[in-house]
Amino acid sequence: MNRRPTILDVAREAGVSKSTVSLVVQGSPAPRAETRARVEAAMARLGYVRNRAAAQLRGADTGLIGLVINDLRNPFFTEFAASLQGALAGAGYAAVIANTDEDPDEQDRVTAAMLEHGVAALVLCPTHDTRPETAARLDRAGIPAMQVLRRMDRDGAALPFASFDYRAGGEAATRHLIGTGARRIVFAGGLEGRQITRERMGGYDAAMRGAGLGTRSIPGRPSRALGRAIALRLAAETPRADAALCFSDLVALGMLSGFAEAGITVGRDIRIVGFDDIEEASLCHPRLSSVRCDIGGFGRDVAATLLRWLSDGLRPPDETRTPVTLIPRASSTGR
Template identity: 90%
Template sequence: MTRRPTILDVAREAGVSKSTVSLVVQGSAAPRAETRARVEDAMARLGYVRNRAAAQLRGADTGLIGLVINDLRNPFFTEFAASLQGALSGAGYAAVIANTDEDPDEQDRVTAAMLEHGVAGLVMCPTHDTRAETAMRLERAGIPAMQVLRRMDAGGAALPFASFDYRTGGGDATRHLIGTGARRIVFAGGLDGRQITRERMEGYDAAMQAHGLETRCLPGRPSRTLGREIALRLAAETPRVDAALCFSDLVGLGMLSGFAEAGVAVGRDIRVVGFDDIEEASLCHPALSSVRCDIGGFGRDVAATLLRWLGDGVRPPDETRAPVTLVPRASSAG
């Protein structure tokens, strides 16, 4: 090698990530002994010498992890960010958190800024319509980077993906509603054509078809407002729908409000199940049944996965799915 070896050369030689080499160079205790030895051997073979001035300029010693979230106003994503940040903090890392508000342009801006400031790794819950260039930028950065809860619509295949088993959750919730005697069951909320909507609907569709029942979807951007509007619309129909599986708890909470306004008793006249099991689901009246996604545990698991990648060069699987659990409450169980 005629030029001066770089940290990327060492990473390739040792078969680890750039961030792992950086941790070894910094004297971090995170990498395992065998990983550290492999990196040090590679440095010796290549004649690598650390450029301290360059390291300071690029912020390599900051111990920062980037966290890019599509909608921090949603309690589901807020809890994920808080649990991930807490786990990273316990390992000596600081999380730099950005809210993109479902804007792919803002996502590109904050991602570029985080990379410029030398984050050691990055976790992204991508916006809808994320550009392929966004994933390419993360790949070129040479740092551990994951997509979570949503998969990028384009170009994100090379980034490890972690989420929940939404299909199983949709099926369990639908079979629960059928078991209560419901037959006219709608799927309420979710943007039409989006992958996460399809995943949550797949279990619903399969369960309905298995029982010879007709499916019906009422799409829309998930919110309390949408749930209320759907509830008022359904309350005015004859024959009335007798159950609803909601894309999210926010839609479910809006439906509780709308049905109350229309004089329809949830849990008796109509049954409702939400998705995510945010804290408010168990505190409202009637309490909202929900497909529980352990988002706090998920955040901690993602942190542990990223730390293994950073410390030991252990890249996570291309796809990981965490289990879900149906939590029946008064809104569907009566």
């Protein structure tokens, strides 16, 4: 090597992350003994000498972790961000949080800014239509980087992915509705062609076809407004649908409002199940049945995964799925 070896060269040589090398260089007790020995051996082989002046200017050594979220207005993502941030703070790291509002241009700007300011790691819940360059930029950065809750539509394979078992949740919810006697079950909401829509709707399709029933979906960007519009549309039809599995609780809450407006009693005239089990699901009237995704626990698990990656170089599996649980309430049981 003709140039002066860098911390990235040491990381590649030792098979660990850049942040792990930084911790070893700083004398942090976080890395395991065997990890520390591997890094120190790589430093010796390469002849690495720490540039203390540069180290004082780098943000990566300050314990900053970037968190880029597609929609912080959605309570589901807000709770995830809060739980992750809290767990990181407990370990001495500060989270730098950005909201992209489903804008790929904004996502590129904030991820680039976080990397320029030297975050030690980055967690991304990607926008729809994320560009291939986004994943490539994160991969080149040489820091722990994960995509969560959503997978990039394309070219995101280089980043580990963690989410929930949405397909199993959709199947359990649909079987529950069938068990109540429902036969004309609609899948409400979700953008067509998106992976997360395919996953949640895939379980619905499997359960419906397994019961010999036909499927029907009414797509759209998930929101209360969409749910209300779907409810008013269904209320005007004959024969009317007798149940709905909603892409999200926000869609389901909108449907509760729309059916109330149309004079249709949810839980008796039509049964509804939401997805995510946000706090409002247990507080509305009628209380909303929902597929519970333990988003608080998920945030803490992602934090623990990142911390292991940072301290010990333990890269997570390419894909991790967390189980979900159906929570039946009055909107589908009628009780």
